[in-house]
Amino acid sequence: xxxxxxxxxxxxxxxxxxxxxxxxxxxxxxxxxxxxxxxxxxxxxxxxxxxxxxxxxxxxxxxxxxxxxxxxxxxxxxxxxxxxxxxxxxxxxxxxxxxxxxxxxxxxxxxxxxxxxxxxxxxxxxxxxxxxxxxxxxxxxxxxxxxxxxxxxxxxxxxxxxxxxxxxxxxxxxxxxxxxxxxxxxxxxxxxxxxxxxxxxxxxxxxxxxxxxxxxxxxxxxxxxxxxxxxxxxxxxxxxxxxxxxxxxxxxxxxxxxxxxxxxxxxxxxxxxxxxxxxxxxxxxxxxxxxxxxxxxxxxxxxxxxxxxxxxxxxxxxxxxxxxxxxxxxxxxxxxxxxxxxxxxxxxxxxxxxxxxxxxxxxxxxxxxxxxxxxxxxxxxxxxxxxxxxxxxxxxxxxxxxxxxxxxxxxxxxxxxxxxxxxxxxxxxxxxxxxxxxxxxxxxxxxxxxxxxxxxxxxxxxxxxxxxxxxxxxxxxxxxxxxxxxxxxxxxxxxxxxxxxxxxxxxxxxxxxxxxxxxxxxxxxxxxxxxxxxxxxxxxxxxxxxxxxxxxxxxxxxxxxxxxxxxxxxxxxxxxxxxxxxxxxxxxxxxxxxxxxxxxxxxxxxxxx
Ligand code: F6R
Numbered sequence: 001x002x003x004x005x006x007x008x009x010x011x012x013x014x015x016x017x018x019x020x021x022x023x024x025x026x027x028x029x030x031x032x033x034x035x036x037x038x039x040x041x042x043x044x045x046x047x048x049x050x051x052x053x054x055x056x057x058x059x060x061x062x063x064x065x066x067x068x069x070x071x072x073x074x075x076x077x078x079x080x081x082x083x084x085x086x087x088x089x090x091x092x093x094x095x096x097x098x099x100x101x102x103x104x105x106x107x108x109x110x111x112x113x114x115x116x117x118x119x120x121x122x123x124x125x126x127x128x129x130x131x132x133x134x135x136x137x138x139x140x141x142x143x144x145x146x147x148x149x150x151x152x153x154x155x156x157x158x159x160x161x162x163x164x165x166x167x168x169x170x171x172x173x174x175x176x177x178x179x180x181x182x183x184x185x186x187x188x189x190x191x192x193x194x195x196x197x198x199x200x201x202x203x204x205x206x207x208x209x210x211x212x213x214x215x216x217x218x219x220x221x222x223x224x225x226x227x228x229x230x231x232x233x234x235x236x237x238x239x240x241x242x243x244x245x246x247x248x249x250x251x252x253x254x255x256x257x258x259x260x261x262x263x264x265x266x267x268x269x270x271x272x273x274x275x276x277x278x279x280x281x282x283x284x285x286x287x288x289x290x291x292x293x294x295x296x297x298x299x300x301x302x303x304x305x306x307x308x309x310x311x312x313x314x315x316x317x318x319x320x321x322x323x324x325x326x327x328x329x330x331x332x333x334x335x336x337x338x339x340x341x342x343x344x345x346x347x348x349x350x351x352x353x354x355x356x357x358x359x360x361x362x363x364x365x366x367x368x369x370x371x372x373x374x375x376x377x378x379x380x381x382x383x384x385x386x387x388x389x390x391x392x393x394x395x396x397x398x399x400x401x402x403x404x405x406x407x408x409x410x411x412x413x414x415x416x417x418x419x420x421x422x423x424x425x426x427x428x429x430x431x432x433x434x435x436x437x438x439x440x441x442x443x444x445x446x447x448x449x450x451x452x453x454x455x456x457x458x459x460x461x462x463x464x465x466x467x468x469x470x471x472x473x474x475x476x477x478x479x480x481x482x483x484x485x486x487x488x489x490x491x492x493x494x495x496x497x498x499x500x501x502x503x504x505x506x507x508x509x510x511x512x513x514x515x516x517x518x519x520x521x522x523x524x525x526x527x528x529x530x531x532x533x534x535x536x537x538x539x540x541x542x543x544x545x546x547x548x549x550x551x552x553x554x555x556x557x558x559x560x561x562x563x564x565x566x567x568x569x570x571x572x573x574x575x576x577x578x579x580x581x582x583x584x585x586x587x588x589x590x591x592x593x594x595x596x597x598x599x600x601x602x603x604x605x606x607x608x609x
Contacts (some may be wrong), residue, residue, distance in 0.1 A: 001603040002089075002103035003027045004183065005200045006072035006164045006174045008220035009191025014061050017071040020193070020200035022054055023244055026252070026397040027196065028603030029075035030083035032057050035090040035099045037070040037166045042099045046088040051598055053088075070171055070220070072164055074101035077603050080109060081126030091130040093137035094121055097168035100136070102129035103196060104161025104181040105608050112156070132157065136165065147226030150175050151216045160354055160607070164194045172221040178211050181607045182352045182380065185209040185219060185232055192219035192229065197350075197605070198376075199395050203241040210235050210378055235378035243394050252398040253490070253586055253596035260582075261446035263393035263403035264575065268410045268439050270392045276432035278418040282388040289369055290387075291422045293343050296321050297336065297368075299328040299359045300347035301606065302485060303401040304408060307373075308347045309478035310574045311412035317571060318426060318434065319419035328355040329609070338366040345371045347412070349396060349404040350605040351379020360384060373411050375404050389415055398597045399604045400489045402582050405482065406445060406575050413438050413572070441575050444566040448579040451564075455580045456587045458561045462545065463591040465516045466493050469507070469542075470581070471500040472520035473530055479520055479574045483581030489599050490589035500533035511540040518545045518584075520577050521555050524570035534558045547577050 003024030005017050014036060021032060032053040033046035047056035054075070074089035081087040089101045106112065109128035112135065117123065121134040132153060139149030146167045154163065160180035166173075176183055176194040186193040186205030195201045198208055209232035211217060218226035249255035256263075271279045296315055298308035305327055312323040326334070328346070332355060338344070344363035348356045351374035361384055364370050372385035375393050382388045391407035414435065421431040468487055470480035477499045484497035498507050500519065511517070517537045521530045531554070534544055538558065548555035549567040556562035563580040589596050 001027050001077045001605050001607045002196070003029065003075040003200065004101050004103055004162060004164050004194060004196045006101070006166070006176070006194040007191055007204070008070045008172060008174045010069065012069055012071050012191055014068065014071050016204055017073040018058060018061055019203070020195060021073045021075050023199045024075055024196060025054065025598065026399060026604045027075065028077050028399060028598065029053065030078050031076045031085070031088035032074065033088045033090050034071060034073040035166070036068045037072070037099060037168060037171050038068060039168060039171045041168050042092060042096055044090055044092065044099070046085055048083055048085040048088050050083065070166055070174060072099065072101050072166055072174065079105055079608060080128045087125045087127050089129060091125060091127065091133050093133040095137060098133050098136050098140070098165065100129065100133050100163060100165040102132060102161060102163050103607060105159050106131065106157050106161065107159035108157070132163065145225045146170055147175055147216045147218060147223050150177060154214070154216070162196065170223060173218050173223045174220055175216050175218050175223070175226055176211065177214065177216045179213050180354060180357060180380065182605070183211050184235065185211060185217065185229055187229070194219065198237045198239060199244045202239060202244065208235040208237045208378070209233060210383065237377060239395050244397055251596040253400055253402065256396055256398050257402045257582055257586065258449060259394070260403045260406055260579070261442050261449060263391070264406045264410050264445055265439070265442035266392040267407040268414065268442070271389060271411060271414045272435050272439065276435055278414060278421065278431070280387055280418065281390045282382070285369060285386045287422060290343070290419065292341050293321060293369070293419070294341045296323045296343045296345060297331070297363070298323060298325045298345045298347060299331045299356060301328050301353050301355055303405050303482060304347040304349060304356070306478045306482040306485070307405055307408035307412060308345070309481065310409050310475060311345070311347070311416065313475050314413045314416035314571070315419065318416040319423055320425050321419065321423070328353065328359040332359040332362055336363070336366070338363055338368040340367050340369065342368040343371060344368045345373060346381050346385065347373045347408055348381050349375045349401055349408070351376040351381035352605050352607055354607050354609055357381055357384070371415070373408055375407070399599055399602045400486055400585070405578065409575055410438065437569060438572060441568050441572045444568045444576050445579065447566045448576050452583050455563050455583045458563060459584055459587055461561070462516055462543070463588050465514070467515045468493060468495040469511070469515060469517045470495065470497040470520070471503060471517060471533060473500045473526045474524070475571070475574050476520035476522065476577060479578050479581065482578055483518060483584070486582055486585035487588060489602060490585045490596060491592055491594065492600070493588070500530050503533060504536060508536065508540060511537060511542040513541040513543070515542040516545065517542045518547065518581070519559070520547045522570060522573040522577055523549045523552060523567065524573060531555065531558060547580050
């Protein structure tokens with residue numbers, strides 16, 4: 001999704017804003033641009049060469065005069081209008097003295113576009129964003145102050161978005177405003193910044209602030225009619241600039257995969273106190289409210305949804321509360337029956353996925369309690385929920401999630417144990433023991449990761465295949481879904497996931513000797529059933545890979561290849577069986593010469609519907 005960086009203050013360098021955009025690359029983009037604003041006017045450079053756009057901009061940075069005081073930058077993920085040079089941001093008004101960058105969608109864009117065209121404005125792009133610049137121009141022409149014009153136009157825009165605007169007439173001030181879409185303020189060394197995400201400004205800022213919604217904030221020199229930074233709430237960002245540097249690996253995907261044990265361990269340790277008891281990071285409701293819960297719904301998208309599916313088993317197992325899990329984009333348009341003994345859990349790495357935020361917001365409005373499981377302190381999901389569990393995975397740059405997935409499962413497991421204890425289904429000693437055994441899974445994750453080269457060697461005969469099926473039952477079905485998603489995302493191959501028992505109800509018709517079936521068969525109560533399902537697959541001539549616990553030769557005899565993982569308690573098995581599948585997706589994508597960090601068409605943080 002679009003990324004925004006804007007900086008103002010003594011000697012802001014275009015290169016600093018450019019570096020910020022580079023650090024937002026993971027959000028996904030197809031064109032980019034920057035503007036330098038001075039009293040004499042606005043200079044804009046843009047590039048629309050897909051994922052090479054930033055490289056192209058870099059070559060032209062010197063065209064922006066050094067020693068400026070105000071620079072705004074943008075990476076665009078096309079929504080309205082193709083990813084062309086003309087549609088790339090920043091956009092300007094007819095005078096060329098109002099410049100803006102925008103993230104999100106203006107829902108009433110057609111009507112507003114018609115209006116500005118009727119008023120005689122000349123539109124240079126097909127975007128919804130440019131229309132905003134012309135409406136602001138009209139506000140100025142009607143005698144409004146810049147901040148007033150921004151506020152007045154913003155109040156007419158329907159939808160979720162973030163906007164950063166600068167004016168040649170005020171070259172020491174930038175204005176920002178947002179509704180649902182992410183935008184934060186950061187400051188350091190006497191300079192101030194707007195950014196879509198903290199990693200963009202980690203090396204230039206030392207303090208970070210939340211932005212309120214629907215309110216114009218001015219950074220830099222104070223401006224008439226706008227709120228200054230004094231009204232902002234500080235954010236405790238504990239990430240460091242080096243956390244987003246690629247060191248020692250070819251890709252962030254591989255680096256973050258290798259960090260998985262540490263991410264899981266840091267998450268779980270932070271949610272267990274010194275006495276082995278539970279920690280809830282932010283609990284804005286009385287624990288009594290959680291004790292009386294009678295139903296839990298977990299919502300999320302993609303990989304986070306899959307963590308939620310694992311969470312269902314864990315919560316039902318430990319807390320004995322019925323759980324349903326839904327894809328956030330579906331849930332938000334249902335008419336769920338909710339009341340105050342119902343908890344809706346939003347799982348989101350970024351805490352900014354619009355679908356998840358709106359699903360949780362809707363549940364809160366209907367009277368449910370809400371919990372956020374997120375990796376980003378101060379993200380919108382964390383702010384709106386009644387309680388928060390943070391995953392401590394550090395920044396995740398690769399579009400495809402790895403380390404945050406196991407961290408989410410770890411956090412949900414601890415929440416399940418917490419609820420189990422709170423509701424009296426577990427004695428404190430039992431809960432402590434369960435937490436301690438979960439903490440020990442970190443070493444099994446590390447041990448599985450240490451086998452990466454072995455997994456890749458075993459998978460070599462399969463890298464040319466183009467049809468994969470992932471099967472598992474019970475706790476392993478979400479793992480199968482995650483394995484298929486990783487492979488689809490990174491390799492663009494057809495990969496399907498099914499509950500192993502469901503195959504014979506239809507999908508088995510697709511199997512032949514070209515198909516590869518990856519069967520998840522850890523030693524659990526359904527192992528024999530899955531072994532029988534593997535026999536069904538073999539009988540149709542498909543090639544089989546099994547993921548099994550160490551010391552399970554029987555599973556291995558049924559497969560062309562076995563990927564063994566260290567044995568853990570069956571209830572924790574999704575935390576280790578997912579690892580060979582993450583390795584597999586990376587290995588196949590690499591063998592196909594694909595970019596592991598920025599798969600085509602994808603954005604890391606999906607802030608549009
Ligand atoms: C998969 C992936 C996406 C995200 C999804 C939700 O590897 O990265 O499917 O999991 O877009 O994002 P968050 O967790 O930020 O809400």
